[in-house]
Amino acid sequence: MTRVVLSAAAFSADAELSRFARGRTAATGALASFVGYCRATSDHGAVEEIVLDHYPGFTEKEIERLSRAVAERRELIDLLVIHRIGAVPAGEPIVLVAALSSHRAAAFAAVSEMMDYLKTDAPFWKREQGPDGARWIDPTAADYARREEHAK
Amino acid sequence: MTRILFFGRLRDAAGASEMACELPASLRTVADVRAWIGARDPELGAALGAPGVRIAVDQVFATDDAPASGAAEIAFMSPLSGG
Numbered sequence: 475m476t477r478v479v480l481s482a483a484a485f486s487a488d489a490e491l492s493r494f495a496r497g498r499t500a501a502t503g504a505l506a507s508f509v510g511y512c513r514a515t516s517d518h519g520a521v522e523e524i525v526l527d528h529y530p531g532f533t534e535k536e537i538e539r540l541s542r543a544v545a546e547r548r549e550l551i552d553l554l555v556i557h558r559i560g561a562v563p564a565g566e567p568i569v570l571v572a573a574l575s576s577h578r579a580a581a582f583a584a585v586s587e588m589m590d591y592l593k594t595d596a597p598f599w600k601r602e603q604g605p606d607g608a609r610w611i612d613p614t615a616a617d618y619a620r621r622e623e624h625a626k
Numbered sequence: 627m628t629r630i631l632f633f634g635r636l637r638d639a640a641g642a643s644e645m646a647c648e649l650p651a652s653l654r655t656v657a658d659v660r661a662w663i664g665a666r667d668p669e670l671g672a673a674l675g676a677p678g679v680r681i682a683v684d685q686v687f688a689t690d691d692a693p694a695s696g697a698a699e700i701a702f703m704s705p706l707s708g709g
Contacts, residue, residue: 527634
């Protein structure tokens with residue numbers, strides 16, 4: 475089971491995780507999660523907000539495909555992906571990934587793997603808005619290297 | 627009529643997020659469409675052929691040799707970056 479949400483509005487990571495945890499089954503022994511936040515600084519200076527473009531319809535479909543593949547490979551009980559779209563002010567959560575599984579190794583691995591896919595394979599385009607204007611953000615070489623690890 | 631969509635940096639290069647075109651019937655593949663756009667706007671054509679650019683035809687990832695004739699929507703995407 476997987477659930478993918480694209481949200482133009484701010485979300486509460488605490489509230490979402492509490493709700494997700496209520497979906498535990500008798501077989502559930504582990505919940506792992508990751509929350510990514512918009513930093514207020516980058517290598518290029520102050521960041522006021524990050525603006526995320528997406529491709530309506532296609533972005534949802536691709537993330538659902540990636541999340542189903544991760545959930546199947548790791549034999550998860552449930553997987554949740556919430557990703558912001560549009561303008562995200564510094565300090566707010568951009569992404570939440572959470573996994574329910576029987577044992578911890580699968581939950582940890584699934585969250586890490588899903589995040590790596592989101593960095594390089596999910597149809598989003600990010601730009602940082604700072605006092606000096608906007609700047610597109612590309613995945614880093616490290617992002618691509620991590621993604622390649624999963625392809626092995 | 628085919629919608630050509632541009633995402634990320636390519637939207638800046640195209641100066642628009644999309645354009646509607648009547649593609650000539652002679653254009654058979656994605657590569658043909660890119661060459662046709664490049665003939666009208668060489669700078670944009672070069673940007674569309676840059677490393678890391680991904681293409682989707684009717685919301686399915688496609689390669690250069692994928693058929694483009696009859697497509698409702700062709701998207702050119704600069705490197706994807708979520709998370």
